[in-house]
Amino acid sequence: MGIMTIALGALIMGVNYQESVLPLALHAFCIGAFIAGWFAINDLLDIEVDRINHPGRPLPSEDIAETAARKYGHRMMILSSLILVGIIIYDEKGIGAFAWVDSVIVWLVALIMMIAYELDGKPFNPCLKKRMLWGNLIIAGTVFITILFGAAAIGHATEPVLWMISAGAMVLIMAREVSMDIHDHEGDFDRTTLARVAGVEKARKAVWILAFSSFLLMTIPFALELLPTNMVVLMLPSFFCVLAVKPFLTKEKDAEVARLLRGAMIFGLMGLAGCGI
Incomplete structure (x- = not known):
């Protein structure tokens, strides 16, 4: 998903692949390694919760040893930081002074988000993933960040249309994260999720509000003609998935x-990529 959103950020801004293939590849591998490392660290820290909610996952089921997962997570984070250095060197030599600043800022923001999300006392105690909605916001924010990172590869991280699309994607992912918290609420014994604090019914209402809000946000670039209006047809599968959640929420089918x-997220990425092409 991270590499897809990198490509999306560049496609929307009209990437020229002949000129941008190397910086795009560097940014894609950089964020891919970062996310792989983050997920490995997250799975290690969540192993006790996953023994209840997801016992079939590799770590709770002991298909992968904890030491192997720890080494993998650390190595991926180191690899990501080394690729970031490569991005800086490439931009300095090929584009000009400080062309890499956007990329470094986005990467550092992602690192701060990861630390605040995962680690108690650095700087939050408890960490943000154990706090109501904050953890959902951080996970959703990673999509926002990776889209910007892709645009930063070609020097367009501040374009308004990109921020609108990123915001819509972030709200959609937040809706999914809350729905997953509802599904997992019995096993989330160490967290104050919305489902555990406000109850599953209020959490389901929040999922619908967030999902519908993402639908509205995704239509704004077309309404303002920042994206070709006729291309909205490419977004219809995504919009259908968003609107289809309502009856499943009513029937309390949270996994569905x-x-x-x-x-909706996958179809949305594909549709927006088509608009950029």
């Missing part, structure tokens, strides 16, 4: 809701 919202 999460799958529909994931589908």
Whole structure:
């Protein structure tokens, strides 16, 4: 997903692949390694919770040893930082002074988000993933960040249309994260998720509000003609998935809701990429 959003950020801004293939590849591998490392660290820290909610995952089921996962996570984070250095060197030699600043800022923001999300006391105690909605916001924010990172590869990280699309994607992912918290609320014994604090019914209402808000945000670039109006047809599968969650929420089928919202995200990325092409 991270590499897809990197490509999306560049496609929307009209990337020239002949000129941009190397910086795009560097940015894609950089964020891919970062996310792989983050997920490995997250799975290690969540192993006790996953023994209840997701016992079939590699670490709780002991298909992968904890030491191997720890080494993998650390190595991926180191690899990501080394590729970032490569981005700086490439931009300095090929584009000009400080062309790499956007990329470094986005990477550092992602690192701060990861630390605040995962580690108690650095700087939050408890960490943000154990706090109501904050953890969902951080996970959703990673999509926002990776889209900007892709645009930063070609020097367009501040374009308004990009921020609108990133905001819509972030709200959609947040809806999915809340729906997953509803599904996992019995096993989330060490967290103050919305489902555990406000109850599953209020959490389901929040999922619908967030999902519908993402639908509205995604239509704004077309309404303002920042993207070709006729290309909105490419977004219809994503919009259908978003609107289809309502009956499943009513029937309390939270796993299906999460799958529909994931589908909405994938179809949305594909549709927006088509608009850029």
